[in-house]
Amino acid sequence: MFVFEWIVAVLVGAVLLAALARRVGAPYPAFLALGGVGLALAPGFPNLRLDPDLALALFLAPVLVDAGYATSLRDLRVNWRPIAGLAVGAVLVTTLAVAVVVKMLVPDMPLSAAIVLGAIVAPPDAVAALSVLAHVPLPHRLTTILRGESLLNDAGSLLIYRLGVAAAVTGHFSLSEVAPAFLLGVVGSLIAGPILARIYLWGMRWVSDPASSIVLQFAAAFGVWIAAEAIELSGVLTVVSFALVVARYAPERTAPRPRILSYAVWDTVIFVLNVLAFVLIGNQLGPILERLRAAENLPFAMVAGSVLLTVVLVRIAWVLPASGIRRIGFAEARRSKDRSVLDLGNAFRKGIAAGGREASDLGPGAGFAVSWAGMRGLVTIAGALALPESGPNGAFPYRDLIVLTAFAVVIGTLVIQGLTLRPLLAWLKLEDTDPVGHEVGWGRAEAYGAAIESLEGDESEIAEALRREFRLVVEEAEAHEEGLAPEGLPADDARRRAIQAARERILALRRAGEIGDDAFFVLEEEFDWTELSATPRAET
Template sequence: MSDVARYEYFLFLLLVILALERLARRLALPPAAAFILGGTGLALLPGTPELTLDPDLVMVVFLPPLLMSSAWFTAWHEFRRNLRGILALAVGTTLFTTLAVGIAARLAVPSLPWAVCFTLGAIVSPPDAVAAEAAMERLSLPGRITSLLLGESLLNDATGLVLFRFALAAALTGLFDPMAAVGAFCLVSVGGVAIGAVLGWGGLFLIRRLRDSDLIITATVLLAAASYIGADRLHVSGVLATVTTGLMLGWNQHADFSAGTRVRAQAFWKVMVFLLQSVLFILIGLSLRGVLHRLEGTADLLHRLVIPMAAILATMIVSRFVWLFGADAVRAVLRRWWPRQFATPSLPETIVMGWSGMRGVVTLAAALSLPEALPGRDLALCCAFAAILVTVLLQGITLEPLVRALKLTDDEAARIQSDENTAWVRVAEAQLRAIERASRRPDGTERHPRLLEQYRHRLRVTRDYAQDMATHRPEEIAHYQAVLAAIQAARAEILALHHHGQIHDHVLREMEQDLDMQEIAAGTRL
């Protein structure tokens, strides 16, 4: 296939993505499931070109920007508050699943070496950040559960990849030193965080001096790639480096980025993440053709793979529940002595967390990177693809009905709304004080009496709304609906003026941009 043909095929995939996204919304399906099904369908069509994925290229192209975006928009206070639980999930669950799957693989295929079995366990053990974020977008879960799952998805790829490298090295060399592995794991983790912190501070130093929004957004993309590639070249965790850099940029954006830069950056990253996620899940579906090609003409081999694969997938799913319920039991014991430090999730929360282990790009890339001569490579490839299909399709599709059946809701919504109301009162008070200082002349008269009255009125309305939101909410909705109607009337007027040649294109764009910002601001209040 020529380069032009590859580009045309990529454009065709974008068209498929648009159709699948619309179909997913119409059928109330998770988009990730629709994309994988669509890619799988394309892979099975006669004449579809076979797709060969370079696992290293997939990791470098897709993982850094997706991790950067997830870390950028992470709620930092929630992440820090739940860090102990996040680490227990990201490290403990991944280690336990690797161990359990390795034992299951050995029991199912006794001829496989132990190191290969644990390599397979490391491949399928880490839930995927991309799949987790795609699933969480559709759900309204308790804040702590959302924080734990998203935090886990940021960090467990690092654990899974490090375990994979150690297990694969043991499988290829026949040598494994547990103490050296623990030391190397700590070094890789700490080194990744350190590299990410250094690049984060360096990036912020540069960003504060760029001032141009386009350059700043470009710098954030480069920082995502630099943190991952730089850490990987230094043989430490590129995942943790990228996450650390993203957390630092996300925390400092409020002070170091201008309003225009934040708006443009959020729009840019939202579109970029959508395209990367969509293309990635399509590629996962298309990769089925390569797996089937390897098994072509080997019906006996496929038959021998079915039972071990089913055992491995069942162990992968069950082991997550075992770890979570075991961790809850330990917390319940520790809570007797330290009740404030060890909160125990409810049974429905634990069930949802156990059912939220969707696999994705890291599992696929790790399986594809296995050497051709490694024993059990075909089993690993089939298990990796099946793990992604089963978790994204089965768990992804049933997760939302499960949440509804268990009657889990965002228990922090009322508190967040109260915090927002209080914050708006404080903001209105600060704005009024600033206007009073700017308005008062030395002789005691007011320079901006109308502006002063406007901000006094805003403070009164804000206080009334915070004290009795239920009464004032209908009035607020009616107010902003009227504002939107006025904006639409203004938009129709300037378009008519432009159509009749009465205003220049530059004037149209300037006025339209101002109306767009007004419409966005009013729309967020509805």
């Protein structure tokens, strides 16, 4: 019961910290990290332990599925150069730089263990960065790059991590022996993920219940990871490729109700996983700090501080000179004078299809914004927690130092960079041409045009009323210089007023005892769906 009470208290505290973070415009993982420090120092905190083999699957599988589902393949293709530079180049350089620095400070640490530490702290966490960027206007392309980086850098860093852990535990490593199996695992993962996605999509055709659908989504996320690891493939690459394929085909096969419910559940689960990760890392820090002798405090602090400084400076040094964030290569949308919404071949739409971004040199300001958005988070914590605490040769070499350093890097980047990123972006004044808004407006006009066509031949009064409403939207889009439709239908305001009056009436009937709760909840759900259909996304 004691542990349960602590869990409830921690979850409530995390909600309060997240609310405070939103109020000040900071990433909520930064406040969770500070909460983790408090738990590490709190007396009487229960001793919680997680099987290291379970840590990566528990924390990473759902996070990778969630990130993969929200990632656009089109945008990945358009921005593959800067994303690859960050996800591969920056990870490798950071891993090597951290390993060199740690070996200089701790000569007795095995090189494999130093590389493992480098791989743990190398990948930034998009959850932290995007929680800040959601409150600050930023060129959409930079957001796309950061999201794509976070999706792919986990794969690179964890592949290095796995090789380093195997070398440190066994004391033996041969590139000639590992390389073939490594390459086979990468290729096999990229094949297995899409195959498993097709099987999953086929099976989900028979599931219509929202609760069952959501449970199977999580079962698939963990099942794909477990299956990949069982046959010695990369769990990360398999899950990411699985998620990308599912995201491509699932929307046309999913009913609205399960989709809306699943989005809410997944957001909640990702939040809870972040909370649990910081609780567990804080739980491990307490015993580590107790085991440290006074003579070890300063050396450990020096290593942690040096690694923190290294990961920050290496990212800046990698991003700014490389400046892979330059021109996008499409100027048709800007140059074109043809804005007719009915012309499917117009240059604006071609620009959207080519990448949806405006051709411009974003300059060093954008590069510095990307370099400063390198906060570490859940992946780093999961990697540290997954290190073996025991084995044939004892615990993982310098495990306490690695865990302590990993947490220091997480809290340091989240607090220093996370709390300063928003004012930095405000100072840089990076402009966003709102390409997503343009795509939404253009897509809405096309969709309502198709809706009008679907009603041809239907002479009923209801069909005519719908045609009139849809035509007003299409006419407004045709009058717009870029062919963008307004956010809502003309009758949406009146519809919301009517729904509100209906809600007040059924509440009065319920209070008077004229209808029971069962009837009330059925009517309430009907009005909820009707109001959602009348409310623009930005207002929900």
